[in-house]
Amino acid sequence: MSHEQHGGAAGEEPAAPGVPTDEEPAFVVPGEGAEVLDAEVALAADAETEAAEAEVEAEPDWRDRYLREAAELELTMPARLDTRTRPPRAALRCAAEVLASAKRPGILAGSRVVERDAVRELVAVAERLGAPAISESGTTHGRLSFPADHPLYGQCLPLWSPEVRERLAEFDVLLVCGMDLLRQYVYHEPSRAIPEHIRLVHLDEDAWQIGKNYPVEVGVLGDTKSGLAELDELLSATMTPQHVTEAKSRRAVYESKHSAQRDQLQAEFQKQLDARPLTPLAMMGSIARVLPENIAVIEEAVTTTNTYLERLGAHRNTTGYFAHRGWALGWGLGCSIGVKLAWPDRPVLAILGEGAAMYGIQGLWSAAHHRIPVTFVIANNAQYQILKVGARGLQLPQALAGKFESLEINEPEVDLVSLARSLGVEAERITEPDQLSDVLAESWKSDRPRLIDVPITRKSPERMEY
């Protein structure tokens, strides 16, 4: 912070430490003019502090405590500039024309849709067009911009460009909304993940993203929420009765396809329930079946989460979803504590790999100290599994020979239960799927943080199952 921000005039020399200024000193450092500290004032201050501390201890609810402390701060919101700008009408009209006449339209829904509170508007457009909405790939999506239980939710984009290309081949027009087209984890041939025949309509607030990697037929710059609402109106005016009939039949086809995909995954989950340690799907399915509607989930269990919650339709609200975007490990544990502070009335679940958890484990102490009731589930496979899968995917010779350097966390395995307890968080190890569901369902009601360590199969899959 500059001196000006502290209130000193620009160009003024700051006073040397301990030298009295015209202003009343905010505090006095002992040994640097401490003699000015009046003993009576000190005693009164001590008594006040003790009284305040006693009051804090007697306060059982951490929310009340924070609210009271916050009430003493000056928290008046500054007047903010509303930067949202409606997109040009002419551009939206072009977008509506291209989309209305599409035979097989699809939607790519990026994080900026939910960040701009435009999910409802996107759902309306998807329903009108009878188009499936596909969210960003599991390695990059960050937020979820389409409800995973909606019949038109077309799951996440696959990871690698050959699969993305295959996945998108069925569409003739794509509406891309609030999404970086296309963030990919690791470069793979073919470089062009979007098939050449697809006509792109891109609505975004980030001008840099429109047409950055792929040429668009219609680029629409402006506010996502009002842009989508206006696009929907224009579609309604543009679509002929023939278009409407086609959209309805497309919608029916996609809805039954998506429901079959969900049923199939659910059946696969049931099949895997007997394996010990649990498979990633058995763990995620056991979580999915007890997720309340208003849950906030923070995902940083790299090879365990596998977009299963999306694919099982378990994320019914889109606001409560936070995932990685760029892979700097260690943010998940702290993020979940922040989310709980922001939303004290919503249950908060962090799903963390044991590796990722270790990058920010000290946050458990903060959760215990401030009694912040987050539920932490550790997907513990005792290794940095993604690095093995990634190395094999890149066909590194050592990896193909089954040799990995320093990727096991097993001699010794980290005892996360004891570690969590040492940091003040109640913890247990759970190996059974039913018990996992029961303990989780109970944890949503708790007023304390809790950690559940779940052993996960040590066998690495051949490839990521995103």
Ligand SMILES: Cc1ncc(C[n+]2csc(CCOP(=O)(O)OP(=O)(O)O)c2C)c(N)n1
């Ligand atoms: C700060 C940081 N250091 C190292 C890495 C490299 N890295 C990426 S994934 C990963 C392992 C994650 O292990 P874990 O959380 O146990 O998940 P798993 O792959 O076993 O599912 C590592 C070390 C990183 N992304 N960020």
Ligand SMILES: [Mg+2]
């Ligand atoms: Mg691991």
